[in-house]
Amino acid sequence: MRAECSRKITFLNYVLSGLIVLLHSCDIIRTTEFSAVVENGEIILICKMLERLGKVAVPTFFALSGYLFFRDCNYQNIRRKITSRMKSLVIPFCFWNIFFYCVYIALNNVPGIGSRINFEIPRFWVKAFIINNVVNPPMWFLSRLIVLHISALIGLFLFKKIRSYNLSWIIALMTVDLIIGFGYQSPLHWGGVYYLGGYMAYFYSDVVENKGVFGRIPTVIRGILLGGLAIATLFLWEWIFAPLLVWLVMDMLKDFSVKPIMKASFFIMCTHYFGVRVVRKVLTILLGISPQVMLLNLLLTAAVVFLLASIVDMLFRKWMPNLHTLVCGGR
Template sequence: MEEIQFRNKIIWFTFFYSLLVIWVHSYNAVLFLGSTRLGYQMDWLERLLGNTASQIAVPGFFLISSYLFFRGFTIEKLLVKWKSRMKSVLVPYVVWNLLYYLGYVVGSRIPYLSEVIGKGKVPFSLSGAWDAVLNYTYNYVFWYLHQLILLILLAPLIYMMMKTWQLGCLFLGGIFAAIYMGGYLPFLNLDALLYYSFGAFAAIHGKQVAEGKWNRGRFYAGAALLAAAIFLYGFDFPGRLKGEMAASAVCFRLLTPTGLWLLAPEGLLIEAKDWMKQNFFLYAAHFAIVRLVNKTGALLLPSVPAIPFLLFLFMPVLCVVLSYQAGRLLRWLLPPLWQVVNGGR
């Protein structure tokens, strides 16, 4: 595909994954209906979407981030890549965590708003700020960026493993075997390492496949990967090892984004609109919007089952609208700050 089509397809997929991530964090049935039978039934319905289909979002982000990092990569470009990611990932990670911390500190001292926040009076201290940055304490969704930063630091090692396809296949197989056997690494999630390494492998050895022009063969390959993902999601691996269910879920979360990429014809994707391009800002801001809307709604709106479910369904639309308008306002009033919180995008 042409470069402009490739970039447009990347925007479409990151926007799609952003919507799925919002659903992952939008559960509200028990919050509205309490610990009742109806509340748990509604919760099950919401989690059917948020805990199954939507869980492909973060693996999809890892795959795209890795592919773009290692696309055309050589070891001589490492410092340039690191410098770029410092601006687009590390600095926004620190700034957003501090902003969330300050938001909780201030909000917890404002009448009524403190009830919505529900954390008591959050202390303001240097140690609290440090904890907020280091452990993403007040912005849980930034676990992804925390993992991504670690993976970017490991880029030279991953590149060495992926440089030849034989060693790359062995490395990927070894990670999957460790997941299957219930292994773990300190600080780094094994499944995140698998997704990121697979993206690197695709960028180094599979560019013709990943960026090839869409045709019937790609459609069939994508459909086959989706079918395999659905089958493996509930597959009972033999041996009954500790990590067998994790391995099944990892297969689903790796194969589904890959299959969807092959299925989607780039020629039919219209040029992405401006409101689809603020995906980093949307990802960073959506958690505050979701929490504020759901908790405020639970306090003020009647406990009618349709209300939390409709809020859940339309939360991505609400988050896109609010974050886009906030982004436009920030771009207009404080362009330098906008560049920071949107990762220079």
């Protein structure tokens, strides 16, 4: 992979992790504290649009994961790739779930804090942690990604055996999902976009990684295409159109350098949910409750958590590099 493309992916991951923080900060509209002020239509509309923007990150992450897995993938190295992905996903998945389980238990036993967290400690059983992700909900992404990586051997077989129709079976999977609905957190729901990323890597990585491919399209057509994709992403099916929209935007970016702080995306993904809950609670106490404050709380929560998690990751990476490598999958 060209160095410039690698830098773009690092930058993209960092931006997407910020959108994930924004997405979960939007949960403020569902909290009991602000249940009385959700009648304000304008504020709720803004919050809903921000939430929709945050959702762009989820399908893009799945598509990017599929792309990186199937790039240079073949029968000789797929076992190594699957083993490597399992190590870099299963260990962080287990560690961060157990870590925050212990954190919540500790905080719930501190006078004055447990009642404010409003968190019911679940029994330590498999379904609660692996399927429902009750302790750290964003970790559902890792558990579903693990399933998709395990199924990659099937995808590779289909890419090789029915080359002329491999895109059609991906489209068929997406179509079935649109008709019957597999469920937002189902691996089948994200299988289409994951394998679409894999399809682009397996057959067209040279096009994807070629600098400025999209920029060669006439400006007017490029603007119409971007506008159409943006509308489709925000108002139709973001899980289908978002990855293409993001790729087209990234393709237009010029040369740039990647800062060390931009390597924090995986750490942010694993830890931000706890930070969002704490910062939101603190801001609610400090700022009070009103429609305008709700929007301010949302934006400040997203910004503060994103910045703090980025800084903590840099310090963690510097002071405990071996542990960081283990619990962040080497990222």
